[in-house]
Amino acid sequence: MKPQTLPILVFTFLTILFPFSKPDLASDRSALLALRSAVGGRTLLWNITETSPCLWAGVICEQNRVAVLRLPGVALSGQLPNGIFGNLTRLRTLSLRLNALTGSPPSDLAACVNLRNLYLQGNLFSGDIPEFLFTLHDLVRLNLASNNFSGEISSGFNNLTRLKTLFLESNSLTGSIPPGFDVPSLQQFNVSNNQLNGSVPSKLQTFSKDSFLGTSLCGGPLDSCPGNATIPSAGGGAGGGSNNKKKLSGGAIAGIAIGSVLGFLLLVAILILLCRKKSSSKKGSTVDIATVKHPEVEIPGEKSVREVENGGYGNGYSVAAAAAAAMTGTAKAEANGGGAGAKKLVFFGNAARVFDLEDLLRASAEVLGKGTFGTAYKAVLEMGTVVAVKRLKDVTITEKEFRDKIESVGAMDHQNLVPLRAYYFSRDEKLLVYDYMAMGSLSALLHGNKGAGRTPLNWEIRSAIALGAARGIEYLHSQGANISHGNIKSSNILLTKSYDARVSDFGLAHLVGPSATPNRVAGYRAPEVTDPRKVSQKADVYSFGVLLLELLTGKAPTHALLNEEGVDLPRWVQSIVREEWTSEVFDLELLRYQSVEEEMVQLLQLAVDCAAQYPDKRPSMSEATRRIEELCRSSLREDQDPQPDYINVAADDVSSR
Known part of the structure; x- marks a missing residue:
């Protein structure tokens, strides 16, 4: 047990057995106000004259307690202090992604034993991955990508038997993945762009190469580890072994030469393909492409994990992943903020700018239909906003022509028109964002x-x-x-x-x-x-x-x-x-x-x-x-x-x- 583990366990034990006061909505409200005061950056636009925090933006209550707190991309900065989340004991979903929070996540998160979805990606958190996370046995989605976490990957993840998503890419993790790493329910996994080495554990070898890119790992879906190849013996005895070694050395050298040539050609082909797609997987980007491919899905508290995964969320999730995966490398890089000329969603004057392209690609979505001009999706953004997104097809006009024409469409304002809120244009992708109409067509x-x-x-x-x-x-x-x-x-x-x-x-x-x-x-x-x-x-x-x-x-x-x-x-x-x-x-x-x-x-x-x-x-x-x-x-x-x-x-x- 690491030295810092003992205080965390003691705190959790005391919090559970000897609560200082019975938590209620008032204590939840006080905790949220303390959070607002503790972190710098953009002011959280909460009307604190409202008695109930359930009316505040990003806050969702269930059974008169705060169950969901979503504050993505609101420029929060500084370190989260202890003493806030220990009062939010009914918290089921916490999203602080795409902010500038530093230090280590507060240890009193261990008191949130109902936590199922934890999204901390795209911050500046550092230090080892907190040990208290391994005590949150109901966790289903955990995203710590694109931070500055260091140290080794702990076998403590094995305690999270319900965990289905684990994203650790684009950090500074070192060492090897424990050979006994085995999270039985894991369906999504990514440790790309870390300083990891050693072999991929057998339980993780079913994941694709994309889960391990930018590391020194070997085995499984990657190249074989050095020293694992065996040379067949042609005969017995010590002398025979010596002769076989000399015989095989020429063939081995030839094999290595041929393999090197083929590997070089393969590498050139991959580089050409990557250049064509303008895709970037550099370490240090705010959000990794793999993260964009896998939208966040909330696991509600009122249903079992099995019900949710096999029910209504399952289809929407796969559709959203397919839609995001269809996006070209250019659009994904732009969503990640890559490049000086990175393009963004362009909003019209009557639209609230509460989300960006990256939010759109992460949204849980389902296909509404394939029409004349493209495919329409219902997209549920992480903050709860629902929009309709149309991916246009067969657009052949220039960007300037497109911008001129679509801006005249966005200027249309009538109660019997579906308002166009925003658009995105790149060489390979054209997206339109509309209000979602609940009753369909x-x-x-x-x-x-x-x-x-x-x-x-x-x-x-x-x-x-x-x-x-x-x-x-x-x-x-x-x-x-x-x-x-x-x-x-x-x-x-x-x-x-x-x-x-x-x-x-x-x-x-x-x-x-x-x-x-x-x-x-x-x-x-x-x-x-x-x-x-x-x-x-x-x-x-x-x-x-x-x-x-x-x-x-x-x-x-x-x-x-x-x-x-x-x-x-x-x-x-x-x-x-x-x-x-x-x-x-x-x-x-x-x-x-x-x-x-x-x-x-x-x-x-x-x-x-x-x-x-x-x-x-x-x-x-x-x-x-x-x-x-x-x-x-x-x-x-x-x-x-x-x-x-x-x-x-x-x-x-x-x-x-």
Whole structure:
């Protein structure tokens, strides 16, 4: 046992057996205020007039105690004193990453026996890895990367039987990894860029070479250790052994020569590859590439580790890792702050700058969908912020052109548009950051769940969605005669928790190359459109008309088939109306609302007008919005009949309006 271990164990023992006072939310609050006073740097923007610390930024409470404390990248500096964390005994997640904290982590962290996630990477902590960490038996994620920790790696990690992530890269650790190193649940491990030597323990040999780069380790996924190769003997006896040694020496020399040549060629190939990708793995960078590849995942206290790892977090985690791994070396180096010209997320004036590119790459994420312009992800940042990130594909314009066009998109500000908060541009990656819409898209709401558990969309919700979408598109058209959306469809109408409609993907049609545009709006495209990158405002009106028909019929445009050749949705609706089957047009979920049949037919007529064959026959978006506003006001004056009643409206009722 090391000399410094005894005081820590004594402190832990006394804290558990002889607590000085019963911790409560008040003591948690006092501890947080003490932390605020103890560390320098940017002031923690906490409203201390609030009695409850649960309302402070970065603080999450459970059962009236502080359970999560996230203070990443807020320029904290100085040394953390003892006497703070000993009061935060219910702490489950602690993140102080990307600050400038020095010294050694305080020993009273040992009192946080419920701690499961500890993120201290990207600081200036020094000294040996604290022994008290090995008493935190519930730890699942531990990240000490990119600090100045020294000394040897202790076999005490074996005590952490639930540990799944251990990142120690980019420190000054020395010596060898203990041969008996065995953490049974370990799934992620990295000791790159340390002064380690010796052989890789057998239990760690399943990890890839990336986990050991920048060290003098050998064996396992790395080159064989010197002296481990055996030379087969051709015969017995002492004399035979001597002769065999002389015989084999020539072959061994030739093998070494050939191996050296092959090794040199392999090294040259690797260097060329690294130069092409502009990837950097130098020691001393704030965050290592391996860290970027593995986003942080919080392990909640209310579920077992097995439940969480095999449940909802598992898929999101692997997706996020895949997304981050797909980032090029240039983007990763820039996220790490490498290079004098390192690029960053560019925020627009109405966006709070509470995260950066590195935070985005670390976020736990899941794929929302693959669309016309790229793949969209739901990203949950470590501080709890949720955003939607779109990785653009087929962008062929220059950075200046991109910046000019995307800044005009970011300047769009309307309550019925999904706001663009930030963007990132490099040669290989183009990212857009939007507000996350909790209810997903109108397409998913209409067509995603037809089972018994589906919540029907009533007339009030559908008419409100139609009005919100109309207002958003009308605003876009008001910004200039040549400004259009170009990609209006139900999957680009997103919904808030209260079912308010937000138009997304506006302004992106001019960013992509021609390979991304064909067939991108099948079923929504106006007949006159020949170049999908050049869509007029009247063509937007046509697409909006199809969208209204989709709302009223419940049918997707590509699913309304009359024969083998297939017929688009506007033609299908018109054929039904001509045969005086108007009630057959509407979605069954709408047929129960007898009192609003007049308004439903009015909206149907507007949809048909918008989807007229010839552009000059279509109304403007301002006219369409006005008509929807009128019928919505009319709907509010009527009492809805909750009993099912099929609508019986003749075809001439539609044609006469």
